[in-house]
Amino acid sequence: MGDSLTTGLLILHSLMAVALLGAITHQAIAVKSGPDTGKKSFGARYRAVDPSAYRGAIVLLFVASSVIGASLYPTYRMIVRPVLELDNLRVANGTFELKEHFAALGLLMLPAYWAAWSRPLAPEHTAARMGLTWVLAAIVWWNFLVGDVLNNIKGLFH
Amino acid sequence: MLVFSLAAAIGYTLAYYFNWSLLIYYPVVNELHLVRQGRADGFPIFYYGWVATAVVIGAVAACVTPRSWLKRLPLDLSWIVTIVMIVAALTYEKRWF
Numbered sequence: 001m002g003d004s005l006t007t008g009l010l011i012l013h014s015l016m017a018v019a020l021l022g023a024i025t026h027q028a029i030a031v032k033s034g035p036d037t038g039k040k041s042f043g044a045r046y047r048a049v050d051p052s053a054y055r056g057a058i059v060l061l062f063v064a065s066s067v068i069g070a071s072l073y074p075t076y077r078m079i080v081r082p083v084l085e086l087d088n089l090r091v092a093n094g095t096f097e098l099k100e101h102f103a104a105l106g107l108l109m110l111p112a113y114w115a116a117w118s119r120p121l122a123p124e125h126t127a128a129r130m131g132l133t134w135v136l137a138a139i140v141w142w143n144f145l146v147g148d149v150l151n152n153i154k155g156l157f158h
Numbered sequence: 159m160l161v162f163s164l165a166a167a168i169g170y171t172l173a174y175y176f177n178w179s180l181l182i183y184y185p186v187v188n189e190l191h192l193v194r195q196g197r198a199d200g201f202p203i204f205y206y207g208w209v210a211t212a213v214v215i216g217a218v219a220a221c222v223t224p225r226s227w228l229k230r231l232p233l234d235l236s237w238i239v240t241i242v243m244i245v246a247a248l249t250y251e252k253r254w255f
Contacts, residue, residue, distance in 0.1 A: 070205070109240050
């Protein structure tokens with residue numbers, strides 16, 4: 001893969017991750033709070049959205065971000081990981097290994113997530129929707145933070 | 159969909175624990191293989207193979223699970239099993255920390 005293509009894909013991967021982070025965080029907070037209470041504060045307005053509206057965007061962004069991430073993975077293994085190993089940055093290496101596993105687990109839980117958020121929303125699946133959304137949100141936050149730190153690791157640790 | 163997610167998440171964890179990789183990618187030579195190659199091909203990447211193994215396990219489980227069982231499986235299992243698999247990943251990767 002050429003350098004400019006890698007850079008382009010990395011930027012696209014980051015942009016998708018930002019969009020995904022926003023969507024899943026919004027949904028995770030809205031699913032906890034329920035519908036609009038009529039309050040006008042910023043927090044109340046942030047929570048007062050229909051969380052089911054995010055389902056399609058979240059699935060699409062997660063899949064697209066994972067596919068782009070997977071296509072960049074060989075470059076990471078050939079260029080970034082040897083640097084981490086040379087500098088003995090074992091924790092950084094380990095956090096990326098976890099990012100890999102969490103991305104796969106998140107991807108594989110998407111069918112259940114999709115079913116849980118299917119309309120009309122089944123009242124008996126309220127707890128499952130909350131659990132799935134929060135687990136997915138935790139995965140997305142971890143992967144975003146690890147990706148961001150590793151992307152900047154030369155500046156942070158040299 | 160629930161059965162797929164459950165079986166695939168467990169399948170993925172088993173796949174990397176026991177290295178059941180359906181495919182092996184060699185990035186240095188840009189080749190995909192079903193079996194491990196010699197050192198001349200550079201280092202292998204098993205990740206795609208583990209995901210492929212998990213997808214196959216999930217798909218097979220979804221196809222063979224009787225419909226009567228599906229109604230008895232609570233959807234909550236999906237996030238509970240994922241958390242268990244996350245803990246398994248943390249345990250497996252603690253060697254780095």
